[in-house]
Amino acid sequence: MHHMDKPLKGRHVLVLRAAHQNAAQCERLAQLGAQAVALPALEIEPVTEINAEDYWSLKDSIQNIDTYQIVIFVSPNAAEFSYEWIDAYWPQLPVGVDWIGIGQQTCKRLQSLDIPAWSVANGYDSESLLSDARLQNVAGQRVLILRGQDGRRLIYDTLTQRGAKVDYRTVYYRRCPRYSEQVIYEAVVAHPPAAILATSGEVLTNLLSIVGQLSTEQRQSIFLSLLIVPSQRIAELARGLGFTRVRVASGPDDESMVQAIIPANELEQPA
Missing domain, CATH: 3.40.50.10090 (Rossmann fold)
Structure with a gap:
């Protein structure tokens, strides 16, 4: 397929939406060539x-x-x-x-x-x-x-x-889900994400508590990822939490969130 059709080819993207809501983002990322890594940072009961x-x-x-x-x-x-x-x-x-x-x-x-x-x-x-x-x-x-x-x-x-x-x-x-150290290591350290999709401030703070059991050095990769958020309010929260590359999507819907990754010049080329 032509490179332009798969602008996210080979890139790992961390999807934090609740499990029953993350399918659309994961599917769309796959269509664009990305490797969607689902790590739901929220459980709904x-x-x-x-x-x-x-x-x-x-x-x-x-x-x-x-x-x-x-x-x-x-x-x-x-x-x-x-x-x-x-x-x-x-x-x-x-x-x-x-x-x-x-x-x-x-x-x-x-x-x-x-x-x-x-x-x-x-x-x-x-x-x-x-x-x-x-x-x-x-x-x-x-x-x-x-x-x-x-x-x-x-x-x-x-x-x-x-x-x-x-x-x-x-x-x-x-609720904030609990994961084994191995699952967290796989999602965050083994393949440092090129981008992270965070639909709310809560999934961001939950993510930080989920990776809390990793060493400071292992956690570093998430703060260097391109972080996509749906609003200015959440962008400010993210910067306060230590995220350095924050981009506000044009809306909170799945398509806008995924599209916001695509100006790929800010993404590191995969090695």
Whole structure:
């Protein structure tokens, strides 16, 4: 095949997305000739009766979801897991609820599940959602935010300041996976990655705790890799953590993240 068709030929790229979400990035990298190395830096565990002090409050809010004027899903995972709950209690969706996905991907996921959600046209974070005209006059409205545990508090705080009555409900837990030293060594040291795809600040901090058992010298390779992140906020976090080559992708979707690697002049040629 012509070299231009495989611009990432022979390069190892570390993919940190959760296991159930990393297929698209890995596939796309393979098409471009790269060796995708999946090291999920996040595990997603739904709230169930067994693991959860959060179970009963979530169940209560879902059963009474028709009492909320606004329901906000903060991620595709939140959409996915909340849908199973909503579907169980509401064979037909209640009317009069404004369904909101925090970004395009969350919104698409909801629409594919027949929840008529909207998102801000050109944003995918709390800031862009909060600046939307439709969320300015919320005084006296009840708002439900469905999310993973311990997310950012910005939406809650801002809508509360605007006079809304806001409930947070945890729908899933995010955990840092554990790996054997050999798996970590293979992924990071045996083939130092040319690039790393980090979709969130959390997977980055998790990566650092995952490689924590390596020696300082062995860990060094990840700080020298080209790091692709989806936003300026995460880029600043990354620099603070010691990453030296940070590039912000044009968006958080898989295609934008992978495309951001391709100006390959910044990648070292493979030996």
